[in-house]
Amino acid sequence: MKKTTKWICALFSATALLASVGASAKDLRLGLIVPGTHAWTQAAQAMGEELKERSGGKYSVSVFPAGQLGSEARMLQQLQTGALDMAFMTTAEIANRVPDFGALFAPYLVKDVVQAGELLNGPSAQGMLTQLPAKAGVVGLGYGVAGMRLMLNAFPTESVEAVEGRKIRITPFPPVQDFYRLLGAASTPMPITDVYDALANGQVDGVDADLELIWKLRLHERAKSVLQSNHMMFPVIGLMSGRIWAQTSEQDRALIRELTRKHLNSLTAQYEQSEAQTQASIEEAGITLVRVGPEFFGDKLQQWEDIWMKKTPVLADLRKEAAALAP
Ligand code: BEZ
Numbered sequence: 001m002k003k004t005t006k007w008i009c010a011l012f013s014a015t016a017l018l019a020s021v022g023a024s025a026k027d028l029r030l031g032l033i034v035p036g037t038h039a040w041t042q043a044a045q046a047m048g049e050e051l052k053e054r055s056g057g058k059y060s061v062s063v064f065p066a067g068q069l070g071s072e073a074r075m076l077q078q079l080q081t082g083a084l085d086m087a088f089m090t091t092a093e094i095a096n097r098v099p100d101f102g103a104l105f106a107p108y109l110v111k112d113v114v115q116a117g118e119l120l121n122g123p124s125a126q127g128m129l130t131q132l133p134a135k136a137g138v139v140g141l142g143y144g145v146a147g148m149r150l151m152l153n154a155f156p157t158e159s160v161e162a163v164e165g166r167k168i169r170i171t172p173f174p175p176v177q178d179f180y181r182l183l184g185a186a187s188t189p190m191p192i193t194d195v196y197d198a199l200a201n202g203q204v205d206g207v208d209a210d211l212e213l214i215w216k217l218r219l220h221e222r223a224k225s226v227l228q229s230n231h232m233m234f235p236v237i238g239l240m241s242g243r244i245w246a247q248t249s250e251q252d253r254a255l256i257r258e259l260t261r262k263h264l265n266s267l268t269a270q271y272e273q274s275e276a277q278t279q280a281s282i283e284e285a286g287i288t289l290v291r292v293g294p295e296f297f298g299d300k301l302q303q304w305e306d307i308w309m310k311k312t313p314v315l316a317d318l319r320k321e322a323a324a325l326a327p
Contacts, residue, residue, distance in 0.1 A: 024058060025057060025058055025059070025060070026058065026059055026060075027059075027060045027061070027062055028048075028051075028059060028060070028061045028062070028085040028086050028244075028256075029061075029062050029064065029069075029084055029085050029086070030044050030048070030061050030062065030063050030064065030085065030086040030087060030088065031064045031068070031069040031070075031075045031078075031084055031086075031087045031089075032044060032063070032064070032065045032066075032067075032087065032088050032089065033065075033066070033067040033071065033072055033075075033089065033090075033191065033192075033193070034065060034066070035065055035066050035216060035217075036065045036066060037216055038065070038212065038216060039146075039212065039267055039270050039271065039274070040088050040144065040146070040236050040267070041063060041065040041088075043088070043144060043263040043264060043266060043267055043270075044061070044063045044065075044088050044263070045061075045063050046263050046266075047061065047259050047260055047262070047263035047264075048060065048061025048062075048063060049061075050259050050262075050263070051255065051256065051259050054255060054259065055252070055255060058252070059252070059256070061086070066193070067191070067193065069084060071191065072087075072089045072090060072092070072093040073093055073096075075087045075089060075093075076089070076093050076094075076097075076136070076138070076239075078241075079137070079138045079239055079240070079241040079242075080136070080137035080138065080241070080242070080243075081241075081243070082241050082243035082244055084241060085240065085241055085244050086238070086239065086240050086241070086260075087238075087239045088144075088236050088237070088238050088239075088264070089236065089237060089239065090146075090171060090234065090235075090236060090237075091104060091105075091143070091234075091235045091236070091237045092171045092172075092173040092176075093173070094132070094136060094140075094237055094239075095173045095174065095175065096173050096174070097135060097136050098128070098131050098132065098135045098136060099174070099311055099312055100128050100131065100312045100314045101128060102173070102174050102175040102308065102311065102312065103175075103308060103311075103312050103314045103315040103318050104120075104125065104233065104235055104318070105173075105175035105176060105179075105232050105233070105234075106175070106232070106304070106305070106308060106315055106318065106319070107179060107231050107232055107294070107297070107301050107304055107305075108231060108232075108293075108294045108301065109232070109233065109318060109319065109322050110233050110322055110325070111230070111327075112148065112230070112272075113145045113147065113148065113233070113268055113271040113272055113275070114268060114272055115322065115325050115326075116145045116148075116233035116235070116268070117144075117145050117265065117267075117268030118325050118326075119233075119318065119321060119322055119325065120143040120144075120145070120233075120235055121143075121265070122318075122321045123317075123321070124314055124317040124318050124321055125143060125318070128140075128314065129141075129142075132239075133242050133245075137241075137242045137243075138239045138240065138241060138242055139239065139240045139241075139242055139245045140237055140238070140239060141238040141239065141240055141256070141257050141260040141261060141264075142237075142238050142257070142260055142261035142264045142265070143235045143236065143237055143238070143264060144235065144236045144238070144263075144264030144265060144266075144267035144268070145233060145234075145235060145236070145267050145268050145271055146210055146212065146233075146234045146235070146236060146267075146271070147210030147211045147212045147213075147234070147271055147275060147278075148210060148230035148231070148232070148233060148234075149208055149209070149210055149229070149230070149231055149232040149233070149234055150208075150209065150210060150211070150226060150227055150228045150229050150230060150231070151163075151168070151206055151207065151208055151209075151226070151227040151229060152206060152207050152209055152214050152219055152220070152223050152225070152226050152227075153166070153168075153205060153206035153207075153223055153225040153226075153227060154199060154205050154206060154222070154223035154224070154225070155205055155206065155225065156225055157206075157225050157227045157290070159296075160183060160296055160297055160298055160300065161184075163180075163183045163184065163185050163206070164183070164184035164185065165184060165185070165186060166185050166186065166205040166206055167185070167186045167187075167188045167203070167204045167205045167206070168180055168185040168186070168187055168188060168204065168205065168206045168207065168208060169187075169188050169189075169190045169192075169195050169198060169204040169206070169207040169208065169209075170187045170188065170189060170190075170208045171189070171192070171208070172187075172189030174311075175232075175304075175308065176208065176232075178304055178307055178308070179231075179232075179300075179304055180208070182300045182303050182304055183297070183300055185206075188203070188204050190203075190204065192207075192209065192213055192217065193217070195207050195209070195217065195219060196217055196218065196219060196221075196222060199219065199222035199223050200222050206223065207219060207223070210234060211275060211278045211279055211282065212271075212274070212278055214226065214282060215278050215281055215282055220282055220285055220287045221285075224286075224287055224288075225288075225290070226282065226287055226288070226289040226290065227290055227292060227296075228289045228290060228291045228292070229292050229293075229296060229297075231294075231297070236264065236267070238260040238261070238264050240256065240260075
């Protein structure tokens with residue numbers, strides 16, 4: 001073959017390759033309610049970059065943090081219609097529709113983020129994901145962790161009785177609603193992004209949150225008492241629209257699943273490392289953290305357990321798996 005002919009052939013193949021990638025290239029829109037600085041958003045961005053690279057440019061991911069696409073309830077609807085491709089969201093919205101997921105929020109199911117990451121990769125939690133296409137119209141790709149839950153209060157919280165009658169901001173879904181009802185609190189549903197002002201104007205007296213949210217949303221400027229109870233894990237779930245999934249090849253599904261799981265799983269190590277630093281930053285800002293364990297809640301925890309053992313058999317399985325985890 002002459003040199004010029006070889007050149008023309010090479011140019012033709014390169015153009016054809018680019019045209020084929022261009023024709024089938026897909027930008028996946030991924031929504032989150034957490035801010036751009038939050039670890040979940042960073043995991044979504046890292047997943048998108050790796051997906052672009054590993055798919056040779058066939059896929060890219062546009063990340064929309066801070067509730068730009070609406071609340072999690074709204075994003076779930078968009079996933080169901082195919083108007084949104086992916087979301088990393090709290091498991092709360094899913095637990096509102098599929099009750100078994102509520103068992104993941106059992107008080108003191110795990111002791112820290114490392115155990116949380118392990119349990120979420122175990123058979124019961126993974127098994128629950130298979131319910132999602134039929135019950136919620138979405139595909140559950142995997143889970144990640146957030147910091148353990150605690151309370152930030154604008155009142156001294158020396159005993160569990162101090163919470164009685166207080167307006168506590170919660171993420172509204174059954175396991176957390178039951179927990180605060182048993183504590184005698186007046187639970188106040190509210191997106192986490194509204195809490196700063198609500199603490200300032202007395203709309204709430206306290207908030208169920210985690211160290212990262214307190215620090216990144218600067219909630220410690222509005223309430224000074226951190227009850228570091230670590231009473232629940234708070235998983236994030238990686239979701240893909242069932243409609244978009246149905247139009248995706250087996251090979252592409254495997255890649256999207258693998259990378260979503262990889263980057264969600266990476267959150268465990270990140271939170272394990274950042275927790276001490278976040279705590280130190282909050283303490284340096286003049287806030288005292290009071291560490292308490294299950295004993296602080298007295299018989300309230302058993303009451304929660306009795307209710308939820310009747311609601312879902314998955315709770316007993318999760319407790320068994322959790323008991324077998326390394327301490
Ligand atoms: C919350 O509602 O408390 C929450 C929201 C996003 C991430 C973690 C927690």
